[in-house]
Amino acid sequence: MSAEPVTPSTSTAPRVAFFGPFGTFTEQALRTQADLCTGEQVALRTVPDVLDAVSSGEVDYGFVPIENSIEGMVNFTIDALAFDHDLVVQREVVLDIHMCLAAQPGVQLGDITEILSIPVATAQCHRFLREHLGEADIVSAVSTAGAAKMIADEPSAHRAA
Incomplete structure (x- = not known):
């Protein structure tokens, strides 16, 4: 009886859910992570939706806001991680953001x-x-x-x- 050598599986590009929609600061931060941008990015409506998708295995990773330098912790993310999910934070991404006020053309x-x-x-x-x-x-x-x-x-x- 001989054993076949174990061949590493070819890994597919990761599916990453993020707090959307497309165009959020969370998506901008995600796009700075080359290894996470090789696969499909899935924009979900809320942070709990992102964490649920990771917990259920629907996606490989979740990308959510957790802290900002002015206001501190993003409480809805911290609460969801602490009380609703058994997930591990794998990295921190720092993104310099600039806010703007947007309105229809002509609005003063x-x-x-x-x-x-x-x-x-x-x-x-x-x-x-x-x-x-x-x-x-x-x-x-x-x-x-x-x-x-x-x-x-x-x-x-x-x-x-």
């Missing part, structure tokens, strides 16, 4: 009465928002990119993201 700063964004982003911009848009309502969105898409898809002379 003084016209804006509603700002859509995620709480972490509005907290990062609190000084600017307080100084220039102190009376505007802040409306929570799922992601900064999602908020920008809403502004683009649903024109308003009074909303920005």
Whole structure:
């Protein structure tokens, strides 16, 4: 009886879920990781969706925001990792970000009465928002990119993201 030599399996490119939609800072950070960009990137709506996809084996890796230098820990990610999933953090990626306020063409700063964004982003911009848009309502969105898409898809002379 002879044993066949074990041949390493040819690994396929990894499937990586990230906190989407496409265009988020999370996707930008993911794109800095060459080894994770060789396969399919799957944009999911929420951080728990990303972690669920990893836990179920639907994807090989998940890529989520965990901390930012101004606001600290991203609590919804920390809570999901601590209480809902048995996953291991494999790396840290640092991404320098720059925020902008986006609105339909022609909308002036003084016209804006509603700002859509995620709480972490509005907290990062609190000084600017307080100084220039102190009376505007802040409306929570799922992601900064999602908020920008809403502004683009649903024109308003009074909303920005």
